[in-house]
Amino acid sequence: MKRDMDLVREILLAAEAAQAVVSAADLSVTGEWSDAEVLYHAAILIEAGYLAGTTLAGANGTPIAVTIARMTWEGHDFLDAVRDRTIWERTKTHLRKAGAGLMPALVKEVAVGLIRLGVGQIA
The missing domain is CATH 1.10.10 (Arc Repressor Mutant, subunit A)
Structure with missing residues (x-):
């Protein structure tokens, strides 16, 4: 499977x-x-x-x-890294564009990176 x-x-x-x-x-x-x-x-x-x-x-x-x-x-x-649906969808899109698989460690790393970018925009 x-x-x-x-x-x-x-x-x-x-x-x-x-x-x-x-x-x-x-x-x-x-x-x-x-x-x-x-x-x-x-x-x-x-x-x-x-x-x-x-x-x-x-x-x-x-x-x-x-x-x-x-x-x-x-x-x-x-789960905290991918909880937000927008972050989740953007994470999947970024990884697919890069030709990468959805490996849990990489998914988490990309999601955290997107969260950090968002936090930087709030200030």
Whole structure:
């Protein structure tokens, strides 16, 4: 399955809004993604250290259940960088124009750069 950074952002937004431990299937994710896509992305967010939780995999290694306990510091940092929809869209546009993929570290770096440019314009 291909990583979808729009879904990553939506899962992090939903995880932040959750008040308690939640299963990936119960997340309020906005969009047209299948349950399998949400489970997969929640599992890789746990692997990447953006979420703390557990993954139950089936015989073929595909996630069949994911429980999210909380967001991690790294998850909060990433979400804070891409929370604003305008910053998010501009970040994706800049990276695509540069021919770069939407790698989480690069996404965060570009988003923070755009935020810094905006902060400089406020003064």
